Amino acid sequence: MKKIILNSLILLAIISCGNKTKSKTEEVKGIDKKYLEYVDSLKSENDLKIRMDEEPIIIVGKKLKVGDKITQVPLAVNTKLEEKNIFDDKNIKVLYTAPSLDTKVCSIQTKILNDEAQKNPDIKFYSVTEDTPFAQARFCTENDINGIKAISDFKYHQFGLQNGLFIKEKGLLTRALIILDKDNTVKYIEYVKDEKNEADIDKALAFLQKMKK
Incomplete structure (x- = not known):
């Protein structure tokens, strides 16, 4: 560490x-x-085959999989650059990681997840990127994002590096959709194989509803 x-x-x-x-x-x-x-x-310790801009990219570290515990690290939660461990509480959590909020695919998916967050107040929805908290706040204000919480890994990149989500060549987080139980164990994860494509939100939400029962 x-x-x-x-x-x-x-x-x-x-x-x-x-x-x-x-x-x-x-x-x-x-x-x-x-x-x-x-x-x-920075080495790859996984068999992930992910592409960005039509080229293969290296995801650093081990592949995160169902049954793993998420590695908890402090993340920047606001424009005051305050850091917090968002995994402290006993809530089910939905994590959407992406290269940046301010791209077409990320923007669309963040807005969809924002709507779902408003419908499910008992579940914590987070969007984690390497964007600065200032850029995240601007995006959320301009797009009326107030359900899903934008969190930044910009300072030390520890969330990406330690959870198999960091793109070596770009210094960004790969696109993935993760659901954690109340004890922060991974119950669902999708690594999107091509960064230009969307994560299967419908499939993840269907899993989430079964998990809540």
Whole structure:
């Protein structure tokens, strides 16, 4: 855990430095080398075959599957950048992970899940992305999203890295739909095989209704 957090901090420092004007070529080369070494150290430990922009992508870590416990990490929950463990309560949870809220497919599916969240107040619905909380808040305000809660993994990427949801090449979360029971055990999961396609929300909701009985 400490090693992963350290690597994430290194990655953030590298990206931050990369956005500043460099005066020494050697420094730029050094940073580039460290960045490449870090990215290369991220390994796939699964058999997932997922595509993005018609190209295969690598999902870091082990494939999350039914029966697994979700790895709990703090996530940013608002524009004050406050962090919270959303898995603390004893509620059934629906997690929708995606590359970004502000894309056509993600937007459509988030709105559908928002409607379902309003119909099922006893169940917690979350959309988890690497978008900043500011971008998430803007999207939710503009689209009247007030049922499903937008949560951000932007700071340390720990949710994606530790739960087999992080796209190595893009630094984003892959599209997946997950249902957890009250003890945060995975009861349902769909990894969408092509990022341009939608998750099967109808199938997940049908499972959810059976689970509630």
